[in-house]
Amino acid sequence: MLTPIDLDATDPIAGVATPPGSSAVAVIRLSGAGVVERLLPMLRLPDGGAVHADGLLPRQLRRMDLVDDQGQPLDQAMLVCFAPPRSYTGEEMVEVHCHGSPVVVGHVLERLTRLGVRAARPGEFTQRAVRNGKLDLTQAEALANLINAATLRAARESLRQMEGSLARRIEAARERLTEVLAHLETGLDFSDEEVEPLSGERMANEIAAVMESLGKLLRGAPLGAHLRDGFQLVIAGRPNVGKSSLFNQLLGRQRAIVTPLPGTTRDCIEGRLELRGIPVILIDTAGVRDGAEEVEAEGIRLTRERLAGADGVVLVLDAGQGVVAEDLELARLVPAGQGIVVWNKMDLCSGGPPPALDLTWPQARLCCLTGEGLEGVLTAIAGLFLPVAEDGEGAVIMAVRQREALTAAVHALAECEALLIHARPGEVVAMALRSALDALGELAGHITQDIVLERIFSNFCIGK
Secondary structure, rough: OOOOOOOOOOOEEEEEOOOOOEEEEEEEEEEOHHHHHHHHHHOOOOOOEEOOOHOOEOOEEEEEEEEEEOEEEEEEEEEEOOOOOOOOOOOEEEEEEEEHHHHHHHHHHHHHHHHOEOOOOOOOOHHHHHHHHOOOHHHEEEEEEEEOOOHHHHHHHHHHOOOOHHHHHHHHHHHHHHHHHHHHHHHHHHHOOOOOOHHHHHHHHHHHHHHHHHHHHHHHHHHHHHHHHEEEEEEEEEEOOHHHHHHHHHHHOOOOOOOOOOOOOOEEEEEEEEOEEEEEEEEEHHHHHHOHHHHOOOOHHHHHHHHHOOOOOEEEEEEOOOOOHHHHHHHOOOOOOOOEEEOOOOHOOOOOOOOOOOOOOEEEEEEEEOOOOOHHHHHHHHHOOOOEEEEEEEEOOOOOHHHHHHHHHHHHHHHHHHHHHHOOOHHHHHOOOOOHHHHHHHHHOOOOOOHHHHHOOOOOOOOO
């Protein structure tokens, strides 16, 4: 279980679960012991009769009127109750579905406050769900990622983790390591008895198998970051090769200014798109050339900075002019395996092939004026991304905290394996094994510091 935290955890709480602003319906959630009783004074039956708690059966949607302190009508609403533990938080819960007028919602929340229901903190509903064993921490983080998903693939991955795909992988590793630790400690505690512990070789094999499983999760962490934050793709090249034109073509709208004058783009311009299910942050950069004046030179400096931190680079070349020294200088700034070449202005080649280029990068041909070849460019860009199967295992690490905990676990297991190989005392091996189990416990939320929980749930919306 999670470490208890000072959050007035048993207080009745309320929060709006729908976005702010005017809408057809707003959903106000309440959770905590006695929330139904506290809500009764502001409920009336459609015929004006009083509402009693025993008349509100769990999971039945009922038509109700909401009234103010003087019994005057506030709104017509639908109400549904959830009995513990069969609710999202595991506590007594109520959802009030009223009209989405900010005035009405505000008055309802004010009345609830006077009835002893305090305003929920960001993420407090989900935090209670974790505390009450309805979700583990990986599932709670997956929920946040689902709410903020920028693409369908990111949403599907988050949904798989909400359903427990990552939690099951972590729990399987914990059980396997716990079994090894039990055998190890049995040998320590009953060394004089006729107890047959696992051999050092078998323990090392078990630990190696768990390390491989956890290592596979870690290797997918960059993909998780891309699904969550987007793939940083820099469009680079000399002035007037068509970088901004390609940027606009990929976005499908006029975002960057395009003129025949070299040096038009003097800052980095960003735009977002979805490509093959991956969120991509496109970055149009200043053209790189020698002898630029001061403002343009600053733009070129920013271009070089963005190249250093990019996940991928599209090097745009002028098919009519061919390759010059500045093109090759730019290419040298791109890490291996992270670049593609786009030959633009193919209409100036009279249908012939572009000039030869001694690079093993994927290459595509394009005419930005007509858009011909754009599909080939998109295919080449998609080839830069880490592969993601649509029916993947749903165990992509998407949170920095998860990656750090997994890394700590793998390091502890590597130490444990080395100790076993060198036949070190069992007590030392057990200590390293417990460190790995503690790291996995932190990952799932079984052992979690209050400050970590506060950081995680502060990113949630109020009603979640």
